[in-house]
Amino acid sequence: MRVLVVDDDPVSTSLLEAVLGREDCIVESTDLGAEALELARHYEFDAVILDLQLPDISGGQVLRRLRAAGSSVPVLILSSQDDRAQKIQALVDGADDYLTKPFDKHELLARLRVVVRRAKGHATSQITVGRLTLDLAARTVSVDDVPLKVTAKEYGILELLALRRGTTLSKETFLDHLYGGRDEPEQKIIDVFICKLRKKIAAVAGDARGIETVWGQGYVLREPGSGMPGLAEEAPAFFGPELTAETLHALRTAELEELLLQLLPQTLDRPMADHRLARA
Secondary structure, three states: OEEEEEOOOHHHHHHHHHHHHOOOOEEEEEOOHHHHHHHHHHOOOOEEEEOOOOOOOOHHHHHHHHHHOOOOOOEEEEEOOOOHHHHHHHHHHOOOEEEEOOOOHHHHHHHHHHHHHHHOOOOOOEEEEOOEEEEOOOOEEEEOOEEEOOOHHHHHHHHHHHHOOOOOEOHHHHHHHHHOOOOOOOOHHHHHHHHHHHHHHHHHHOOOOOEEEEOOOEEEEOOOOOOOOOOOOOHHHHHOOOOOHHHHHHHHHHHHHHHHHHHOOOOOOHHHHHHHHHHO
């Protein structure tokens, strides 16, 4: 999760960065409302934590300008102002929730997760896509109710795919979500993460095709019936009773070729890669 913190109190900002950092969140922070608007315009955040008292423009103005610009990013107001009228006005202006300072870190994290998942259309902390289930509160993954052991980065990838299911996500989006522009590795690391995830999923589900590759664009996790079989649905149910061993072999061969192409150097053009595979 990538979060923008807008607060002119350095103590509050440091505390938020520490709390969110322990939850593997990527945090960008600023003490200026104008800079917050610029950051929100150029980068994609999963949520904004916004103070109402800022040195240049008020948090209320920041919120109204965000909404006027068409931004639907979840905004959690975090303010020392405990005035009832102020809370109502913030919610009317487009805030998703309001929390007063001093705050309990567990309540903050819970409220933050709620506004993020509701913004993505999920009423509970569990997201289910076919046979795959993520618990956003517990940060756990299961396939067919069998726990799947994943690293923090692997969970981050699955979380992003599940929250934006049906949407093709580029490698740049994954890198931004996982690293936030800090010490970013090469894009090929995303291929490595996806490859490892597919192997782990296959070990439990018997099929690794739940995460689909979209050539030249990135990866997507689709709902059942909208993509290739695998996590989404059982292969026989997708292809019908005529599924043969030869068909399965062809599918697995195609998947192997796909993986080999991903591992080839990026400087190698696609036609030459296809030619080498054909010769093999």
